[in-house]
Amino acid sequence: MNGEHSATTDERDEQTTDDTRTQTMTTDRSRLCRTFQTAPAAVPRENTAKYLDSGLSATGFQKPDWLVPDIEDGTAPDMKSEALDNVVDRLPDAEFVGEVWPRVEWSYEDERFRDRGREQIRTLVREVGEFVDGVVVPKVGRLDDVKRAERVVAEAEREYGYAEGSVGLSVIVESARAVSDLREISQWGGESRLHGLVFGPVDYTAELGGRELDGQPPTWDSLLWRLSNEASANGLVALGGPFDRLFGERAGVRFYNGEAYADQVEREAQVGLDGSWSLHPNQTAQANRVHMPSPSELAGDVQRIESFHEAKGDGTGAVVVDGQMVDEATYKNFVNTVETVTVIHEVAPEQTTTLYDEELLDRAFDLDL
């Protein structure tokens, strides 16, 4: 939620345009997005910014890496303008430490939505450009439509005097056309201001005519794999879609549906998505945890790096740690774990100090990577 992105963007572009540089994964990690929490920017309550305020002031594991003030589907049609006002009003004074990415309106197939989206983007950049990390554009179509959205951001950025690339773009992949062009969009995106690919299962299922039979909606596993692959190939972040069965009920008691959500988040983490969509502080807390190294992962990798350094000091090339042969390639993975923890520690120290031993953190931060 500040103006450092142009440097980050440049860094990333350099790395992804040259196959021979150090792996882009490291860069993915430095752009932390374990949680993509949408908050309706206006709701019919006394304080219409209730959910926005709540997201901006969240603490501990409930603080999302990305807060997404939602001016699109989460906000009723007759409250769109109040939603935009709320965002403009709240961002300057918020003390939120993560990134802020408002979601605007858009549609590859309907110009009216694009016109509204353009106005929303222009207002956001003009009024609070220095307080947003980028905008989230939903319902994009083929590559041409994504480029069209990018031009809107670029124009607003230029018109209101921001450095090129300082306002990022993430898109929601929820049309058959966007999926058909996923490779092309991602490859173009690796050299543009595009940062995130977010899956939108509800619209996607409707567009394909998918059906929920026996209560099981399609899970689109192959699509998640491709999203993860294309994001990794091009230095982008890939994020899962929302899980909207927030609450279950049995024998008269209503309860937070924590098992089912964690299952979804774990499936997403397994195929390498960087983060998950959250609709609720509890979901944020769970997704933040699943998408960070466990204490034993961190402890193991710190120890392997220490042993590797020691062995290299001895002049030996190969090191065996806990029965695993460590070379430059595997070493890189251990480093990734520590770098991820380092980045999380910067934006959410209350999470790292809660999850890991102080001594372990000290050893991790003392490493010469």
Added chain:
Amino acid sequence: MNGEHSATTDERDEQTTDDTRTQTMTTDRSRLCRTFQTAPAAVPRENTAKYLDSGLSATGFQKPDWLVPDIEDGTAPDMKSEALDNVVDRLPDAEFVGEVWPRVEWSYEDERFRDRGREQIRTLVREVGEFVDGVVVPKVGRLDDVKRAERVVAEAEREYGYAEGSVGLSVIVESARAVSDLREISQWGGESRLHGLVFGPVDYTAELGGRELDGQPPTWDSLLWRLSNEASANGLVALGGPFDRLFGERAGVRFYNGEAYADQVEREAQVGLDGSWSLHPNQTAQANRVHMPSPSELAGDVQRIESFHEAKGDGTGAVVVDGQMVDEATYKNFVNTVETVTVIHEVAPEQTTTLYDEELLDRAFDLDL
């Protein structure tokens, strides 16, 4: 089974070449194909057209949306010419209300099959061009091969005086090359006479060298997903492959394998395939049912549309129906349900009046969409 397609084709082309028009899904729906029933066009019985006659005179839920007189693999090599004769003989007097799509011979890798296919297509267009909706071409290869098949249809159409686009083309996707080019074939197809993408698992499994281990053939789920996605992205229909274990037997009794087939059809419907392949009137009856809105889906969506109209009349933008916020985007999905039922009612009123209450149908047809 008549000459109205050129208009339909033009309509579709206009919609799919401009990203900004109304979603193509509506168009998919207007080209109903819940069931793709192949009938061997000649069999070694006294009446060699036995299955063809039976398909053409089917009624109720056993009437397929598309009847596919099969001159290819379903007909023995020495009966091909009689098969063609049967189709030419039976179509003019049939009172079949669905679409008719004969399957001819073809092969991307064998010119002899293509030569026979060309002659079969020319004969069909010359003799019964006004009674077929298109031809089904199997074993296509890369995009170039699909274009080659398209040129054969275009030439026959021109030579025998039919309007451009009046004879459609559907292809069976059953080679590794067609799957490799699926995106390119579909994108080209969205602007051509191509209407349907049909999966052919038997040849496909043989070509990839897939094995049936422990009695389980590969299900190719990822391929079905891509078929569904590319069809939706380009305004085509996507159809599943045949299920040939028609009958089971246990403890001495042989019975129709209805559970296993319905399971396959439900899996296909779940990922958004428009229809399923049928080899038997029972399969047709089941697939027709799975691929149409259930009575409660129709009732729910009719009510949501009614409430939405009422609320808009009141000047409110957002409407909450049964706890769901209804906006223009979700509204579109409700409309799709009603439009699908409307199209089914046109070609198979005995199915709609059997499945839905008369009162519900009246409410659906009274809506001003």
Added chain:
Amino acid sequence: MNGEHSATTDERDEQTTDDTRTQTMTTDRSRLCRTFQTAPAAVPRENTAKYLDSGLSATGFQKPDWLVPDIEDGTAPDMKSEALDNVVDRLPDAEFVGEVWPRVEWSYEDERFRDRGREQIRTLVREVGEFVDGVVVPKVGRLDDVKRAERVVAEAEREYGYAEGSVGLSVIVESARAVSDLREISQWGGESRLHGLVFGPVDYTAELGGRELDGQPPTWDSLLWRLSNEASANGLVALGGPFDRLFGERAGVRFYNGEAYADQVEREAQVGLDGSWSLHPNQTAQANRVHMPSPSELAGDVQRIESFHEAKGDGTGAVVVDGQMVDEATYKNFVNTVETVTVIHEVAPEQTTTLYDEELLDRAFDLDL
């Protein structure tokens, strides 16, 4: 392990560049690779070539179709040069009948690894070019990087006087970029010296940031399907990745993990991969068996071919064998089975004579295909 490949390569190129020729599957089969067994080319034992020697002298079902002396990740950094020496020393006198494909170092993202790989390839071609069938290049990136590796092989081949195409190339698909470009790499590969696409799950999972949760690493099923499809579409072989949990332990007893490995190999065979990766003679024995026709498959197909020939002699076009209608298309699949067995019999007669009855083999080899 000899110099016949240029002919094989030419044959294949001719077939794959013309869609209209006989199916490439037959060609896949003639390039047998049921097992891709890596053997560290140097280990810190008294005989540093212990595993290499063991692989080169394996017999029976433990003899791999491809032996892969591993100079890359299987060999410690400080033993690379001894590993290369061992390969150069052992190959000329080995009496191994399968193919030999050393794995060298490479990395799309690190020039140092590519420099070492180039030197290793040049040394191998110069010293033992006539004894290797090709080289295995790991960690390739996009198509450009694969072409870069191909040029290294082509230059060495030319410089040391080998016929063009006599030294093959197989690549390990283990980066997001290679997967993103899989269609392009494979299509280019179908007309080049590229022979094999081998999946590398460990690096791939690390690159995507995949996680092993609840002890289950991701299985990347969709990727295996695409690998199989692209290999089939372009006349290449597709191979699964290593299974490294070689041994299990329970109640104090350590045992070879044969069930889990066979499960993986069967899953790979089911989707049409040509072979599996082996790290151990037991794995080789299992994968060789799973990837060859079972005795009943061979017996059935031999009988169907015999009946088909008999019926054609009688002048009938269609033949029904065991209730299945046999035409030219299905006939081709039966022929594939017999051809596969014929090729296996050439390189591993002890396997075919162990698995099949002598009488059945005689009938198979007597067929006029």
